[in-house]
Each structure stands twice: as structure tokens, then as C-alpha cells.
Amino acid sequence: NERLPSVGPSVGSMAQPAEKVEKRSLNSELWHACAGPLVLLPPVGSRVVYFPQGHTEQVAASMQKEVDAHIPNYPNLPSRLVCLLDNVTLHADIETDEVYAQMTLIPVPPTNEKDAHMSPDIEMRSRQPTEYFCKTLTASDTSTHGGFSIPRRAAEKVFPPLDYAQIPPAQELKARDLHDQEWHFRHIYRGQPRRHLLTTGWSVFVSAKRLQAGDAVLFTRDNKGQLQLGIRRQNRQQRVMPSSVLSSDSMHIGVLAAANYAAATSSRFTIFYNPRQSPSEFVIPVAKYQKAICHLQVSVGMRFRMVFETEESSVRRYMGTITGMGDLDPIRWPNSHWRSLKVGWDESTADEETDSMLKKSSFWSGENSTDALGRLTFRTPSLDSWMRPKQPGLPMQENEHYRALEAA
Amino acid sequence: NERLPSVGPSVGSMAQPAEKVEKRSLNSELWHACAGPLVLLPPVGSRVVYFPQGHTEQVAASMQKEVDAHIPNYPNLPSRLVCLLDNVTLHADIETDEVYAQMTLIPVPPTNEKDAHMSPDIEMRSRQPTEYFCKTLTASDTSTHGGFSIPRRAAEKVFPPLDYAQIPPAQELKARDLHDQEWHFRHIYRGQPRRHLLTTGWSVFVSAKRLQAGDAVLFTRDNKGQLQLGIRRQNRQQRVMPSSVLSSDSMHIGVLAAANYAAATSSRFTIFYNPRQSPSEFVIPVAKYQKAICHLQVSVGMRFRMVFETEESSVRRYMGTITGMGDLDPIRWPNSHWRSLKVGWDESTADEETDSMLKKSSFWSGENSTDALGRLTFRTPSLDSWMRPKQPGLPMQENEHYRALEAA
DNA sequence: ATGTAGGCGCTACGCCGACAA
DNA sequence: TTGTCGGCGTAGCGCCTACAT
Numbered sequence: 001n002e003r004l005p006s007v008g009p010s011v012g013s014m015a016q017p018a019e020k021v022e023k024r025s026l027n028s029e030l031w032h033a034c035a036g037p038l039v040l041l042p043p044v045g046s047r048v049v050y051f052p053q054g055h056t057e058q059v060a061a062s063m064q065k066e067v068d069a070h071i072p073n074y075p076n077l078p079s080r081l082v083c084l085l086d087n088v089t090l091h092a093d094i095e096t097d098e099v100y101a102q103m104t105l106i107p108v109p110p111t112n113e114k115d116a117h118m119s120p121d122i123e124m125r126s127r128q129p130t131e132y133f134c135k136t137l138t139a140s141d142t143s144t145h146g147g148f149s150i151p152r153r154a155a156e157k158v159f160p161p162l163d164y165a166q167i168p169p170a171q172e173l174k175a176r177d178l179h180d181q182e183w184h185f186r187h188i189y190r191g192q193p194r195r196h197l198l199t200t201g202w203s204v205f206v207s208a209k210r211l212q213a214g215d216a217v218l219f220t221r222d223n224k225g226q227l228q229l230g231i232r233r234q235n236r237q238q239r240v241m242p243s244s245v246l247s248s249d250s251m252h253i254g255v256l257a258a259a260n261y262a263a264a265t266s267s268r269f270t271i272f273y274n275p276r277q278s279p280s281e282f283v284i285p286v287a288k289y290q291k292a293i294c295h296l297q298v299s300v301g302m303r304f305r306m307v308f309e310t311e312e313s314s315v316r317r318y319m320g321t322i323t324g325m326g327d328l329d330p331i332r333w334p335n336s337h338w339r340s341l342k343v344g345w346d347e348s349t350a351d352e353e354t355d356s357m358l359k360k361s362s363f364w365s366g367e368n369s370t371d372a373l374g375r376l377t378f379r380t381p382s383l384d385s386w387m388r389p390k391q392p393g394l395p396m397q398e399n400e401h402y403r404a405l406e407a408a
Numbered sequence: 409n410e411r412l413p414s415v416g417p418s419v420g421s422m423a424q425p426a427e428k429v430e431k432r433s434l435n436s437e438l439w440h441a442c443a444g445p446l447v448l449l450p451p452v453g454s455r456v457v458y459f460p461q462g463h464t465e466q467v468a469a470s471m472q473k474e475v476d477a478h479i480p481n482y483p484n485l486p487s488r489l490v491c492l493l494d495n496v497t498l499h500a501d502i503e504t505d506e507v508y509a510q511m512t513l514i515p516v517p518p519t520n521e522k523d524a525h526m527s528p529d530i531e532m533r534s535r536q537p538t539e540y541f542c543k544t545l546t547a548s549d550t551s552t553h554g555g556f557s558i559p560r561r562a563a564e565k566v567f568p569p570l571d572y573a574q575i576p577p578a579q580e581l582k583a584r585d586l587h588d589q590e591w592h593f594r595h596i597y598r599g600q601p602r603r604h605l606l607t608t609g610w611s612v613f614v615s616a617k618r619l620q621a622g623d624a625v626l627f628t629r630d631n632k633g634q635l636q637l638g639i640r641r642q643n644r645q646q647r648v649m650p651s652s653v654l655s656s657d658s659m660h661i662g663v664l665a666a667a668n669y670a671a672a673t674s675s676r677f678t679i680f681y682n683p684r685q686s687p688s689e690f691v692i693p694v695a696k697y698q699k700a701i702c703h704l705q706v707s708v709g710m711r712f713r714m715v716f717e718t719e720e721s722s723v724r725r726y727m728g729t730i731t732g733m734g735d736l737d738p739i740r741w742p743n744s745h746w747r748s749l750k751v752g753w754d755e756s757t758a759d760e761e762t763d764s765m766l767k768k769s770s771f772w773s774g775e776n777s778t779d780a781l782g783r784l785t786f787r788t789p790s791l792d793s794w795m796r797p798k799q800p801g802l803p804m805q806e807n808e809h810y811r812a813l814e815a816a
Numbered sequence: 817a818t819g820t821a822g823g824c825g826c827t828a829c830g831c832c833g834a835c836a837a
Numbered sequence: 838t839t840g841t842c843g844g845c846g847t848a849g850c851g852c853c854t855a856c857a858t
Binding site: 552553554596598599600605607608610611771 | 828829830831832833835836
Binding site: 059062063070071091093098101102188243244246247249250251252253254255257258261267268269270271272274 | 467470471477479480499501506508510518521592617654655657658659660661662663665666673675676677678680682
């Protein structure tokens with residue numbers, strides 16, 4: 001718990017009208033609940049590997065625009081940069097509540113002593129709150145006709161116990177969101193058969209957050225017994241960045257030039273990580289990277305496991321076989337380990353789960369299924385790959401095997 | 409009219425799910441009506457001067473964050489770049505309807521023949537629609553209690569004539585916004601005394617556009633008699649860019665690096681101009697620049713005129729005296745003409761108009777009044793400058809005198 | 817166990833003059 | 838000329854149970 005990102009004030013000197021800009025780092029437990037169980041943040045003060053290639057992928061995803069070819073090369077910028085993770089602050093978009101993390105990195109010269117004095121197994125798994133539930137909203141939940149139907153176990157696990165002597169049993173619930181705004185709900189247990197419902201206060205929450213059927217709402221109870229709530233929007237609703245500030249090209253150039261300048265001067269630079277929008281992590285602990293690259297010799301034919309997120313925010317493993325290795329972009333990023341593996345998924349594990357994954361994986365993105373290259377992006381496999389796991393194979397991002405690579 | 413920006417398909421190859429991204433250039437007349445009478449766009453194919461310094465100012469305004477000191481220098485990037493204006497497309501933010509223009513520029517080597525074969529007075533004034541009105545919404549207009557009260561002359565000028573034989577006279581109005589979305593309104597002439605009102609359909613428009621008292625709505629009638637409508641939001645509501653994609657530093661670096669790379673390779677680059685958010689224009693015709701710099705010898709003590717926008721979208725001139733000249737940022741941008749003039753405004757013209765300007769100028773920004781430097785930004789003079797026009801003086805952006813400099 | 821629909825009270829949306837300003 | 842208000846009718850919000858899955 002002490003290794004989690006700091007929850008102190010952020011670095012930057014923000015502008016004056018700061019109401020609309022999140023200044024401080026947010027409640028870490030709730031942030032991680034909204035981000036999902038797969039999102040792990042390296043601890044502040046540790047050494048990390050930063051992939052500019054992956055960073056540009058996130059920018060492209062935000063802009064909904066592929067990176068164009070005619071941006072300058074930075075020959076001195078390597079495909080990965082070892083950095084000191086100077087600071088991490090957790091944030092949420094004011095309008096959409098989309099979670100993101102701001103990281104400040106300081107490039108450090110690569111120590112040739114390969115794995116000197118690094119803790120072999122840094123505890124990275126973000127502590128998901130134990131008293132927690134998450135439900136995808138139905139049409140009835142979001143309609144103006146009624147309230148919110150709470151799954152029974154969920155209500156019994158995280159809500160304060162009702163006095164069932166009352167008729168009907170009911171209570172007032174107060175929960176705070178990521179912006180520390182408090183919401184009030186009437187929690188009642190009624191109907192035939194009996195069920196838990198949120199009535200009064202629910203509709204204002206739905207309209208204020210602009211929730212639609214398919215979006216998910218989660219409730220947590222912290223160690224002081226206080227309720228908190230967050231949302232996870234469906235992928236299609238992902239905020240499309242208004243391109244009215246910088247052109248896509250300038251953004252990509254900015255990412256590369258900033259990293260290049262910081263590397264050249266060993267100075268601090270700042271990046272944003274959008275875990276639910278980005279196709280993949282591009283800042284990972286040095287320890288995990290070295291463990292995967294140096295300690296494990298990956299080769300074609302090896303067995304492979306990868307973790308996915310189900311709708312209930314549990315994790316599920318899928319198996320496959322490495323069918324290829326190579327650079328994703330040999331021209332621009334030669335000899336990069338970024339997404340360098342192709343994996344063919346097992347018929348057995350993939351096939352029977354395909355239907356449910358299609359519906360349940362909250363990370364599923366329809367756009368990715370149209371990917372002409374048929375590439376597998378992190379936690380968002382293309383439709384073809386799931387339907388025909390026996391085909392030649394699919395490239396997979398490299399950093400995935402830090403997390404899931406295990407010889408079977 | 410033929411010299412206006414092209415209204416063809418845009419350049420970039422946008423990503424697939426293009427519904428949320430404006431692809432084509434919008435209706436030029438309506439766009440200019442929303443942008444206001446002071447916004448002039450150089451014609452496509454002409455030569456322009458691009459100020460990176462002004463571009464970074466717009467980025468800083470969008471991010472609500474000052475540019476930090478620790479971004480790299482680009483010694484080869486001059487403070488102004490002569491470019492060919494390759495293309496201009498007009499756009500509006502999908503969520504806020506904020507108008508912006510996308511320009512692609514190609515740096516060209518500066519021709520030393522100072523003002524060779526250039527049309528001495530390019531018709532730049534954007535043709536504001538003649539059949540047009542704009543009204544700032546009152547509390548009654550935006551409340552859920554009623555409809556929209558139309559100023560009498562406005563209704564008679566742009567709306568189809570009512571049949572006053574009916575009791576009450578009423579008709580159905582259809583108007584399209586910048587996104588070509590059609591809105592329906594009931595236009596009725598009733599009340600004691602009689603007045604023009606929009607009733608049914610008005611409230612859905614207000615809530616859909618999230619209009620508040622202080623925002624302005626405008627209606628135009630094109631040459632085919634079709635009604636169009638647009639909005640101009642109050643300044644305080646300016647969209648604050650979510651900083652969840654790129655850090656402010658990376659954005660500034662991206663602007664400079666993109667311009668620098670384009671200048672070095674004589675290749676195309678793309679910028680966005682937000683006329684209602686940016687403090688100033690940073691792409692201006694070469695002809696205007698040369699006229700101001702070469703033909704007119706500006707000096708301290710000269711009389712000065714500047715145009716401001718009133719709420720009714722008319723223009724108003726204010727007079728002053730040049731009290732100083734110098735670089736705004738001598739370190740980073742030495743010898744730049746950007747905002748190099750200080751102007752002290754006349755007591756007579758400023759004083760009696762101060763109160764009305766404070767209320768009426770839709771460009772007035774409260775934030776600017778807190779500017780510690782007391783600097784005058786384009787069309788957004790600081791509060792102090794208006795209240796005390798006799799004080800030492802205020803720097804003014806350079807490009808302003810292309811438009812308004814006239815010895816008095 | 818929980819999604820949806822019918823029933824229905826009651827809030828507040830929205831149309832109308834009456835007043836000022 | 839036009840901003841705001843009191844007046845009211847009614848659409849639809851939202852609380853309830855009955856069913857179906």
C-alpha cells in the first residue's frame with residue numbers, strides 16, 4: 001500500500017481559474033477501481049522503461065487518427081528510455097470522469113549492471129478495493145421510467161445493512177465520486193420478489209454523468225465505511241479529442257521531441273497515461289522489462305498466457321502459442337521490443353469464450369475489429385483473432401509478456 | 409466571394425469512425441457569422457506570415473497554462489515564417505460548436521523583392537451575412553419557464569413574414585446549425601403588447617446546446633431563403649482543454665518542432681486557429697505585414713486606432729497613442745514584431761464607453777483583467793487599461809496595426 | 817434473481833397575459 | 838420595445854407492483 005503512487009499535490013503550477021482543472025491527485029483506491037484490475041502503476045521513485053512508440057499509439061487513439069509518415073525522425077531517440085519515475089498523480093476528466101495518470105519522468109543513463117539491486121518482484125498489483133461492486137447499466141437503469149436495480153450480493157456486500165424490521169426497509173445513501181462531489185440516493189428493499197433499488201437521486205446522477213445503457217457504475221466502501229462511486233463508460237463513448245488545438249502531426253512530433261529533449265538534457269518531462277483509452281501501457285517497471293527480456297528466452301512455439309478483463313472486473317487468462325517475433329515498425333522503430341510477438345490463441349480457451357467475451361469485455365472495441373492489419377492490441381483483440389485462432393498468428397505487444405508471459 | 413476559403417473536402421485522411429469528427433469545411437457564411445466580424449481569413453493560395461510565438465499563445469490559452477521556460481530552443485526557427493496558405497477548412501467543435509479553422513501552410517523562402525506583384529489591398533473582410541441578427545440570451549430566454557423573445561427588428565429582418573391576418577400570427581421555422589442539424593421552432597406573435605416569440609422547440613435547443621444566460625444566438629438567412637442558426641458562448645464558458653492527452657510542455661514543443669521541421673524541409677504543416685479563444689491572430693497576409701512594417705514608419709507618439717467588437721457584432725474604433733515599442737519576449741523571441749507596441753488609450757474615447765464595453769463586448773474576458781503584467785491582448789484589453797487610460801501604456805500585439813493602424 | 821412494462825400521482829415544464837422598465 | 842412574473846394545463850418523470858425470464 002505504501003508503494004502506491006503518491007497522493008500529494010501535483011507538480012505543475014496550474015493557471016489561475018483552476019476549478020475546472022483537477023489539481024491534486026485523486027483517491028487512489030477509487031481511481032484504481034475505475035481503471036480496472038489490469039491497470040498497474042509503477043511506484044514513485046522506481047526506474048521504468050518508457051516506449052515513445054507506445055506513447056504515440058495512445059495519442060493516435062485519442063485523436064482517432066493514425067500517425068502519418070511525414071513526421072521527422074529523431075535518430076538519437078531510442079525506442080525505449082530508462083527513466084526515473086519522479087512523480088505520479090491520478091486524475092479524472094472533469095466532463096467525462098475518464099481516469100488518467102500524469103507521470104513525470106527523468107531519463108537516466110542505462111546502467112549496464114543488468115539487474116543490480118532491484119527488488120525482483122515489486123508488488124505492482126494495484127489493490128482493488130475489497131468492498132466493491134460494478135454493474136453495467138441496463139436500459140431500465142438508465143431510462144427515465146424508474147431507478148437502479150442493485151444486484152443482491154452487491155448491495156449486501158458494500159452498502160450499510162438495512163433494518164429489515166422497517167416496512168419497507170430503506171435508508172439514505174451518500175457516496176462521493178472522483179471529484180469528491182457527494183451524491184444522495186434512496187436505497188430501498190421492496191418489490192415482489194424483493195430486491196434492492198436506488199430510487200430518489202438516481203436519475204439526477206444518470207443525467208449529470210450522461211450515462212447510457214452499457215456504461216458501468218461501481219460502488220466501493222473505504223476503510224472508514226464511506227461510500228464512493230465511479231463510472232466506466234462503454235468504449236464507443238470514449239471521448240474523442242477535439243482536434244481544434246493541435247494537429248495530429250504536431251502532437252506526435254511533440255511527444256517525440258519532448259522525449260528527445262529530455263533524454264538529451266536528462267531533464268524532466270511529463271506524460272499522460274489513459275488506461276481505458278490507450279491500447280497499451282508504455283511505461284513499465286525496469287524490473288519487469290529485464291525479467292522478460294533477459295531472464296526468459298522467448299522463442300516461437302513457446303506457450304503464452306495473457307490476462308483479460310471481464311465485465312465484473314475480474315481477470316481471466318487465455319492461452320496461446322507464440323507464432324512469430326519481429327518489429328512492428330522496422331523502419332521507424334527498428335529493434336524495438338514493442339509489440340514484437342505474434343500469438344495464436346488456443347481453440348479450446350478462445351472458442352468457447354468468444355461469445356461471452358464479445359459481450360462482456362468492457363474493453364472490447366468495435367473499431368479494432370476493422371483493423372485491416374488484423375493486429376492484436378493490448379486487451380482488445382481483433383475479432384478475427386478470436387474467431388479464427390488457428391490462423392497464422394497475431395502480433396502482440398511486447399510489454400504484455402512482462403505481465404502474463406509464463407511458460408506452460 | 410471567390411477569394412473566400414475553399415469549401416471543399418478537407419486534406420487529412422481521417423480515421424474510420426468519422427462521425428464525431430467534422431470532415432468537410434462548413435458553411436462559410438454561417439461560420440463567419442459565428443466567428444464575428446473581426447475574424448478575417450487570408451485567401452487560399454496567398455502568401456501569409458506565421459508567428460510561432462502567437463501560435464504558442466493560443467495553445468497556452470487553450471490549456472489555461474502559461475508556457476514554461478524549460479522547453480527547448482529552436483535557433484533556426486525565426487520569429488515569423490513566410491508561408492504559402494495551401495488550404496483552409498472551416499470547422500466547429502462537435503460538443504461546444506466553437507468555431508475553428510484548419511490551415512495547412514507550406515514555408516517558402518522569403519523573396520527579397522519586397523512587395524513584388526502583390527495585390528495592394530486584398531479583399532479580406534469576411535462578408536458577414538446581411539440578413540442576420542444576434543442576441544445575447546437573457547435569464548428569461550434560458551429559463552425553463554418560457555421561450556425566446558425575439559427583438560422586433562431582428563424578426564422582421566431575417567424571419568419569413570408572418571400572416572398577420574391569423575389570430576395569433578404564427579408559423580413553423582426550420583433552421584440548420586453548423587453541423588447541418590435541423591431545429592424546429594414555433595414562431596408566434598402575441599402578448600400585450602405584441603411581440604415575436606419562439607416557443608415550442610426552443611427549450612430543446614437550449615438544453616441540447618447547453619446555453620446559459622449570456623451566451624448569444626444568431627440567425628441568418630442565406631440567398632436561398634433558408635434559415636441557419638449558430639451560437640457564440642460567453643468567454644467564461646470557453647472550453648478548457650482536457651490536459652489528459654499531452655502535457656502543456658509537449659504541446660508547445662510540438663508547435664515549435666512542427667514549424668521548425670516544415671521550415672527546414674519546405675514541407676506542409678497544419679495548424680488550428682480558434683478565433684474566439686485565441687488572444688490574437690498569428691497567420692496574416694504578407695501584404696498586410698509588409699504594408700505595416702515597410703510602408704509605415706511606426707514611432708512613439710503616433711496616433712493609433714483599433715477595432716473592437718460590440719455585442720451586436722458591429723465594429724467600433726478606439727483611439728490612442730503609441731507610448732512604447734519593444735520585444736514582448738526578448739530572450740526567446742528577439743527582434744520579433746509580435747505584440748511590440750504599447751498604446752495608451754484616449755480618455756475621451758475610452759472613458760465614456762468603458763461601462764458599455766464592460767457589459768457589451770462579448771470578447772471581454774474576466775481572466776484578462778487579472779493579468780499581472782497588465783498587458784493588452786488583442787480585442788481583450790485588460791480592465792486596468794480601460795479604467796486608467798492615462799497610465800504609462802500597454803503593449804499591444806504587433807499584427808494589430810495591420811488592421812487598424814492609421815495615423816490620425 | 818433481475819429486466820421490463822403497466823398503473824398512477826405529482827412535479828415542473830412550458831404557453832399565456834399582465835405588468836413594468 | 839422587451840425582461841420578468843403569476844396564472845394555469847398537461848406531458849412526462851419517477852415510485853409502485855406484476856409479470857417474465
